Amino acid sequence: MAITAALVKELRDMTGAGMMDAKKALVETDGNIDKAVDLLREKGLAAAAKKAGRIAAEGVVQSYIHAGGRIGVLVEVNCETDFVAKTDDFQSLARDIAMQIAAVNPTYLNREEVPAEVIEHEKQVLLEQAKVEAEEDVKAGRKPKPEAVLEKMVAGRIEKFYKENCLLEQAFIKDGDKTVTDIINENIAKIGENINVRRFVRYALGEGIEKRQDDFVAEVMASVGK
8 A cells, every 4th residue: 555645644643653653654554544553552652661760850740620610630740851841742741631630530540559458349349249140140040150250250340440440541531542551651752751640639629528419520521622
């Protein structure tokens, strides 16, 4: 397939990759843009891994206040230099992460922060759920799932717990096919510096006080499209 300038531009716009990198990816994938995106993402992840050990002590403390002041977020996003911290790309990334926190309300930054007792509790709850499902299978005349299958089901649900509750593993609100980590790694490859999310805090008006619960997530997501 002919690799046209328009196709290269389309891939660059989708990924933020350089012109030569985009062209090489298209050549390697015979012009298949979806495969080229995957290839560039893989290369981006490799580039991110190489930069992961570098000190990132600059950056910004980004704020996001939802319309009406009902949700507020502060997040510290670090990079290596003050120069990069002031760029539009980095600032945009920090804003997106702050909005992600406002919309999806993660409990932890990553899976390493989840206390062992929380995971053990989740495992016990999920195992009981799996057993109940097995009993329902028996009552319905279906063959019950073996213990090994139940354990795999629990493991899969624990992974789902991480994806729902850990910021870096959540689906990105602007592109559900990517995680927050994917977006960060793409920016590492694009910007050329290590980038870390160090910490965050999220406040919701009246949190902890008994009152009518509004759908804050829907409100924040509605504002994304504006």
